[in-house]
Amino acid sequence: MTSVHDWDVTNPVKTNRTGLIGKAVERYEGPLKVTGTAPYAYEVQPPSPPAYGVMVGAAIAAGRITGADIAAAEASPGVLAVWTHLNVPKQAPRGTKAHPRSSAGSRPALEDERVAYFGQPVAFVIADTLENAVAASHLVKLTYDADAPDVDFLARLDEAGQPPGEQDVEIGDFAAGFAAAAVQVDGTWTTPIQNHCQMEPCASLVWFEGDKCIAHTSVQMVKPAQHGLAETIGIPRDNVHLMTRYIGGGFGGKGQTYDDLTLAALGAKALGRPVKVAFTRQQMMHGTVHRPATVQRVRLGASRDGTLDAMSMMTWTHCHKGGNFTEHASNFCRALYAAPNRLTGHRLVRLDLPAAGAMRAPGEASGTMSLECAMDELAEKLGLDPLELRIRNEPAVDPENGRPFSMRQLVRCLKEGAQLFGWDRRLPTPGQVRDGRWLVGMGMAAAIRGNFLLPAKCSFTVEPDGTIVVRQGMTDIGTGTYTVLAQIAAETLAVPLGQVRVEIGDSELPPAPGSGGQFGAATAGSAALMAGMKLRTAIAELATGDPGSPLHAGAPDEVTFQDGVIAISNRSETLSDLIRRAAPDGLTVEGEVRPAQDAQQWSTQTYGSHFVEVGVDPVTGEVRVRRMLGVFAAGRILNAATARSQLTGGMIWGAASALTEANPVDVRYGSFLNQDLAQYLVPVQADIGEVDAIMLDEVDDKANPMGIKGVGELGNSGAGAAVANAVYNACGVRVRDYPITPDKLLAGLIAQGR
Amino acid sequence: MRPFTYERATSAEAAARAAALTPGARFIAGGTNLIDLMKLEIETPAHLIDVSRLPMAAIEPTAVGGLRIGAAASNSAVAADATVRARYPVLSEAIVAGGSPQLRNKASVAGNLLQRTRCPYFYDTTKPCNKRRPGAGCAALEGLNRNAAIFGASRACIATHTSDMAVALVALDARVEALSPSGQPRSFPVSELHYLPGDTPHLETELIPGELITAVVLPPPPAGGQTYRKVRDRASYAGGLASVAVAGGQVALGMVAHKPWRASAAEGALAAGASPAEAIARELEGASPLGRNDFKVPLVARLTAAAIDDANGRG
Numbered sequence A: 001m002t003s004v005h006d007w008d009v010t011n012p013v014k015t016n017r018t019g020l021i022g023k024a025v026e027r028y029e030g031p032l033k034v035t036g037t038a039p040y041a042y043e044v045q046p047p048s049p050p051a052y053g054v055m056v057g058a059a060i061a062a063g064r065i066t067g068a069d070i071a072a073a074e075a076s077p078g079v080l081a082v083w084t085h086l087n088v089p090k091q092a093p094r095g096t097k098a099h100p101r102s103s104a105g106s107r108p109a110l111e112d113e114r115v116a117y118f119g120q121p122v123a124f125v126i127a128d129t130l131e132n133a134v135a136a137s138h139l140v141k142l143t144y145d146a147d148a149p150d151v152d153f154l155a156r157l158d159e160a161g162q163p164p165g166e167q168d169v170e171i172g173d174f175a176a177g178f179a180a181a182a183v184q185v186d187g188t189w190t191t192p193i194q195n196h197c198q199m200e201p202c203a204s205l206v207w208f209e210g211d212k213c214i215a216h217t218s219v220q221m222v223k224p225a226q227h228g229l230a231e232t233i234g235i236p237r238d239n240v241h242l243m244t245r246y247i248g249g250g251f252g253g254k255g256q257t258y259d260d261l262t263l264a265a266l267g268a269k270a271l272g273r274p275v276k277v278a279f280t281r282q283q284m285m286h287g288t289v290h291r292p293a294t295v296q297r298v299r300l301g302a303s304r305d306g307t308l309d310a311m312s313m314m315t316w317t318h319c320h321k322g323g324n325f326t327e328h329a330s331n332f333c334r335a336l337y338a339a340p341n342r343l344t345g346h347r348l349v350r351l352d353l354p355a356a357g358a359m360r361a362p363g364e365a366s367g368t369m370s371l372e373c374a375m376d377e378l379a380e381k382l383g384l385d386p387l388e389l390r391i392r393n394e395p396a397v398d399p400e401n402g403r404p405f406s407m408r409q410l411v412r413c414l415k416e417g418a419q420l421f422g423w424d425r426r427l428p429t430p431g432q433v434r435d436g437r438w439l440v441g442m443g444m445a446a447a448i449r450g451n452f453l454l455p456a457k458c459s460f461t462v463e464p465d466g467t468i469v470v471r472q473g474m475t476d477i478g479t480g481t482y483t484v485l486a487q488i489a490a491e492t493l494a495v496p497l498g499q500v501r502v503e504i505g506d507s508e509l510p511p512a513p514g515s516g517g518q519f520g521a522a523t524a525g526s527a528a529l530m531a532g533m534k535l536r537t538a539i540a541e542l543a544t545g546d547p548g549s550p551l552h553a554g555a556p557d558e559v560t561f562q563d564g565v566i567a568i569s570n571r572s573e574t575l576s577d578l579i580r581r582a583a584p585d586g587l588t589v590e591g592e593v594r595p596a597q598d599a600q601q602w603s604t605q606t607y608g609s610h611f612v613e614v615g616v617d618p619v620t621g622e623v624r625v626r627r628m629l630g631v632f633a634a635g636r637i638l639n640a641a642t643a644r645s646q647l648t649g650g651m652i653w654g655a656a657s658a659l660t661e662a663n664p665v666d667v668r669y670g671s672f673l674n675q676d677l678a679q680y681l682v683p684v685q686a687d688i689g690e691v692d693a694i695m696l697d698e699v700d701d702k703a704n705p706m707g708i709k710g711v712g713e714l715g716n717s718g719a720g721a722a723v724a725n726a727v728y729n730a731c732g733v734r735v736r737d738y739p740i741t742p743d744k745l746l747a748g749l750i751a752q753g754r
Numbered sequence B: 001m002r003p004f005t006y007e008r009a010t011s012a013e014a015a016a017r018a019a020a021l022t023p024g025a026r027f028i029a030g031g032t033n034l035i036d037l038m039k040l041e042i043e044t045p046a047h048l049i050d051v052s053r054l055p056m057a058a059i060e061p062t063a064v065g066g067l068r069i070g071a072a073a074s075n076s077a078v079a080a081d082a083t084v085r086a087r088y089p090v091l092s093e094a095i096v097a098g099g100s101p102q103l104r105n106k107a108s109v110a111g112n113l114l115q116r117t118r119c120p121y122f123y124d125t126t127k128p129c130n131k132r133r134p135g136a137g138c139a140a141l142e143g144l145n146r147n148a149a150i151f152g153a154s155r156a157c158i159a160t161h162t163s164d165m166a167v168a169l170v171a172l173d174a175r176v177e178a179l180s181p182s183g184q185p186r187s188f189p190v191s192e193l194h195y196l197p198g199d200t201p202h203l204e205t206e207l208i209p210g211e212l213i214t215a216v217v218l219p220p221p222p223a224g225g226q227t228y229r230k231v232r233d234r235a236s237y238a239g240g241l242a243s244v245a246v247a248g249g250q251v252a253l254g255m256v257a258h259k260p261w262r263a264s265a266a267e268g269a270l271a272a273g274a275s276p277a278e279a280i281a282r283e284l285e286g287a288s289p290l291g292r293n294d295f296k297v298p299l300v301a302r303l304t305a306a307a308i309d310d311a312n313g314r315g
């Protein structure tokens, strides 16, 4: 059993003797990426020429396939196979877990004649070249018996029910507290469906070596991908060797695998040659998960001095008919502000849309878009600075469960951010500042995001030349995992960074949970630290026990490590001399981290503040972000550059949620309107002016042995609300139906007589 | 994408002739629009004739004091041309308001004029679209048509033309020079290049099959200031919600119709002494928005009045 007190002992990451921890060292795999030589799944060189698979998506959102004419496609040049549900090779029924401890069940592709969502892969073509496969894919003719799609979220709100196993959480008496409050805000906000839009679409390359299935894919979590594929194609789990070495963005959308992997494996097996399959950009929109839309009702009741008496957040959201995924947009507020009377909960509607799933700070990203704007509205009603309102409602302990905070620097984030940004120059009355044709305004919001530690393993090997090899079934989705693992290894073993090699993204390496929920660095890094500590002990024991070593017969715990040299006072040798002589095959240990069983006694979160300046063109309703500043407190920072990049990336996604990103559903067809990056608007360079993220000094010793926490999602939390609040401050219009596009803002400006 | 054959034309005449001789042939210049449409099999040419390297990229003065811009000139080259910037700033501003630097480097003048609509239903081949399949119906009509036309649309098609450059060219009274497959040159106003949809939205331009655009010709600029303003959901790399080109007393609107919309009623009112706001209000009396695109009416009103004021300030 692990306790957080076990982590109190000192370790090299904490002492950080060489200063490598936290340093903005360049990305480990950076040169490969910028020279285009990092092989992403689709670009891995297979042992023999691959065949190319192309998926065909359903043209309806609900109903049945009544006919499949594949003759023309089969006769098309270069075609090797054409499959529909009628002739796809056998797969295990959905959800099968032949191995009871599989972390994912079977996910058959082209399962049967039913169509459950628009764009669902319903046919598959394999050909000798990509061009031939694409051409043939257009020749597959399917006929359907279509049902009217049940996709109108807003029309179905009344039928929404509790998500399975969940209940509303009420503390005190919300209704009474709210009714009695001197000042109230009661508003409803809506957030739209959004798509991840990773740079690299999902893609897989699979071949067989005897019974062994070699699969390269793009996925955030290795083990469920490996297990799910084995279950689907009905082979032992150990016979799937799954790799995901380089990943061009995940954002939650690659938390699972898709039909590209299954079909590539089935194809490789059927044809006896490597098969690669990639989603097109258009297919990504429907064929992978999306962030579901929400309707959020927020009610705040406060005393005249700004103390919150009552706070409620209720979220309505949707998922696929076959699913349970719930966008928990209300949860984050439970730990954010003090208020004696509180009510939070969720309602879920099931629709004939593609599966909803986790995306960039699920919960917080959507939820802060309402609450943090409601706080702005409340501040205005109270005549208080919105910053001050938050400070007045700073809780001493977690307001929901009474637990102490492991570490909470929200107020410091707010105050330092305000000072660095020049918040004192904000005029509380909207519409007062002009710069040329632009009305200029400032807004702020708080940020919060939970912190997690999951079980993970990691192995460290010291090779005869002194190289430290880190091996872990972890992933790097562009976040910097390779780099921070190398830093931890180098600091722990006191070797130069160039003497570390990192191997991740492989099912045959010690398992780690992967990237998601901003638990990646804390979890994988802690396991790496444990492995490093064990290796130090193993090396010390090897040296002191080896008659050939100058350290022979010394006390293992007196061995020091520095610059690749081990020593006891003035007796020393290099690591490589020791290993070459005493362990010529190298020395390997495995380390492990587990969540501390008493960690639940603390409320452990990451915090931040956002400050934004926007310009609004009062003639057209266009909004442009001029400046964004985030100040964050998220434990010890492992790498200032990669952490900052994640935080600023999250902030930019926040601006996107506020201003542009949305995929409307055409309820007649059950499909999304925007199917490429010309229509689905993520921010471009010109949309974002200055962005900066500052990380406060912090060590959270209740979080894990290194005192680090996650930054991957924190930057997104609250950023959009700060933009919306700045829009209001600029021009006096509040748009509660995101995104704040020119048409909506214009309506408000006109209503105001501007 | 369907397999296709490809040739590189050696002269304008040869290109036009080859296009007439080969059924299903299309010209390709930068390919930034055509290739996208081919990937989705919205366009399925059997043969491509590459006109991007023909010697028709020159930008040179005309005898009457105007400017002749070769059809193969890149959008970037036109926008950066010193004469264009000095005498036709509205054209330069319009071009740089479109696409992204990468697109503008590839895109040609002719290709830009002939780019097809960005109507999202046109791009989704599972939806009915009269432009893609005449008689199929129009998914946008009752659909998510926030960006639809407010002028000159029909029940058969409510799509807009999305070129920025073309709006400026129409405001500047530019003409198209074209070469027919039989080698006949002709010239007509850019304002007559694109059709309104009527019952045949698949028939988009005045060009006959195989007719090659060789240049656009600008008359001397009208007296008065010029400006181009475009409203869009993001700051770059986005089609517009509405745009306006002003050149002296000449005004054209973009993204409000199936073609660049010359605001003749507004021009007439301006000439008769109306204020910019009054003038554009006169034009908008002819607008027929559909609901989701109602905002375009006040947007165009405000944008145009502001742009005319701007241009007057520069004149």
Ligand SMILES: Cc1cc2nc3c(=O)[nH]c(=O)nc-3n(C[C@H](O)[C@H](O)[C@H](O)COP(=O)(O)OP(=O)(O)OC[C@H]3O[C@@H](n4cnc5c(N)ncnc54)[C@H](O)[C@@H]3O)c2cc1C
Residues within 6 Å of the ligand: A677, A678, B026, B027, B028, B029, B030, B031, B032, B033, B034, B035, B036, B051, B071, B072, B097, B098, B099, B100, B103, B106, B107, B108, B109, B110, B111, B112, B113, B114, B115, B162, B163, B164, B165, B211, B212, B213, B214, B237, B238, B239, B240
């Ligand atoms: C993501 C994206 C965003 C965009 N945003 C904008 C925008 O904001 N504003 C804007 O104005 N445009 C925008 N565009 C469109 C862009 O301007 C056009 O794609 C480009 O101008 C087309 O030029 P091209 O030379 O590449 O044409 P091509 O794709 O090569 O050809 C287009 C058409 O013109 C025909 N053609 C080409 N040359 C000739 C010729 N000499 N004679 C006769 N026919 C010819 C071709 O047969 C084809 O039908 C955008 C495009 C993309 C992809």
Ligand code: SF4
Residues within 6 Å of the ligand: B117, B119, B120, B121, B122, B128, B129, B130, B131, B132, B137, B138, B139, B140, B141, B156, B157, B158, B159, B201
């Ligand atoms: S508006 Fe025109 S382009 Fe769009 S779907 Fe209708 S017919 Fe097609």
